[in-house]
Amino acid sequence: YAVSRRTILSGSGALLAGAALWPRPLQAASAPYELVAGTGRQRLAFDGAERLARTWCYNGTVPGPLLRYRVGDRLDVAFTNRLPEPTSVHWHGLRPPNAMDGAAPLTQPPVAPGETMAYTFDLNDAGTFWYHTHFRSFNQQDRGLYGVLVVDEAEPPAVDRDLVLVLDDWVVDAAGRVSQTFGAIHEWAHAGRLGNVVTMNNADDIRLPVRAGERLRLRLVNVANAQVFALAFSGHETVVIAEDGEPVPPRRQSDVEPLVLAPGQRVDVILDATAAPGSEHAINGLTLTGEISFGRVVYAGEAAPEGRSGGPVVPLAPNARPTLDLEGARRIPLAMEGGAMGRMRGAVLGGTMMNMRELVSNGRVWALNGVAGDMAEPLVTLKGGETVIVEMTNDTAFPHAMHLHGMHFREVEREGRTVTDAPWRDTVLMGAGERVVIAFAGEGPGRWMFHCHMIEHMAGGMMTFVEVE
Ligand code: C2O
Ligand code: CU
Structure with missing residues (x-):
């Protein structure tokens, strides 16, 4: 390389001081925040040099702007699509009303090029979340359509x-x-x-x-x-x-x-x-x-004069969660099949049973309960407040990260062992061949996607939805 090690170090230093550490997070004001999906270029630092990657991005950067709120604020985003294809914005981990979930085409038609859409809902959960495209994600998300969304606690822990x-x-x-x-x-x-x-x-x-x-x-x-x-x-x-x-x-x-x-x-x-x-x-x-x-x-060479290290770590206040009735819950099996080295011989797509060749020609290689992601029928329909247990069996040669929209769940069993007091999560990692049982309760009414967050697996058929009445 023509650049010295020193230049490289100061180069990535500049990068860090810029987008990388977000020293001045964007505080979303009360006015609608304008979020624009478009094409752009993003500086990356790898192999000792700075590179420009062609991207699809929000407001010109990858990740998109850090959206930062305080719990109880209202998210008010005026979204505009300046991409050459339709798109949508999903608020991963948050629990908005169904129409604001951004899971196109299930919860809204995708936003066409040149069109706008207002996403507005109350932020009742504090924590670290993110937002990303939910339309042709295998293409759009990997090109860079994602950003981080932080909702600060009413009393955030004291940190430097x-x-x-x-x-x-x-x-x-x-x-x-x-x-x-x-x-x-x-x-x-x-x-x-x-x-x-x-x-x-x-x-x-x-x-x-x-x-x-x-x-x-x-x-x-x-x-x-x-x-x-x-x-x-x-x-x-x-x-x-x-x-x-x-x-x-x-x-x-x-x-x-x-x-x-x-x-x-x-x-x-x-x-x-x-x-x-x-x-x-x-x-x-x-x-x-x-x-x-x-x-x-x-x-740094100098210590912080009044650093806060060493103090007690105080637990954060939990977000409001429903109560789970594990005894009375319906149990729904979820067989995850397909992929290379898998045993799947065929699956239903568009109401038709297809063999692997036919599935592949339709871009599908995975299935849940024998259905290759055609999204025609919900996995389960439940009432608000009703608990459902989903018994997931990963009968494939790959790990999967199952993600539920609109509600969080708790793991109650893994590999035949009961799990107690598992955290509430929105995404769970399962190893190849593993069996994981989760429980959740119906919250906001509507159709909520449930899919593998390995985006190519979702696109390839590992997706379904649950319907809350
Ligand atoms: Cu983070 Cu359905 O997505
Ligand atoms: Cu997967």
């Missing part, structure tokens, strides 16, 4: 800095260009579209600057199409305080116990900067494809 860390992966060709090819059925039938470059806040070797004595709140968000990330901050204990936005009893993790995030999942942790000024500590990672490094935590 509150940082969003976005985990993503990119398919990069030999010349260092971000690939613009999406939708290969071969990828759909396997793990999904996995990148060969992994980034945290758009850099493959992040420098996370801290000062000794600081207490950080890190909000980790996995926006990748299909990649599962595990990561650990060497030399640092972390305390998990929320998963998928929902507070959990603070849980200490050593620097070798990884934080695991399936696509769509979020984890909030408290990290106390207890190491020595001037020291550096690797952020170690593991993906479905192997070991990686995300970069380093880099300590």
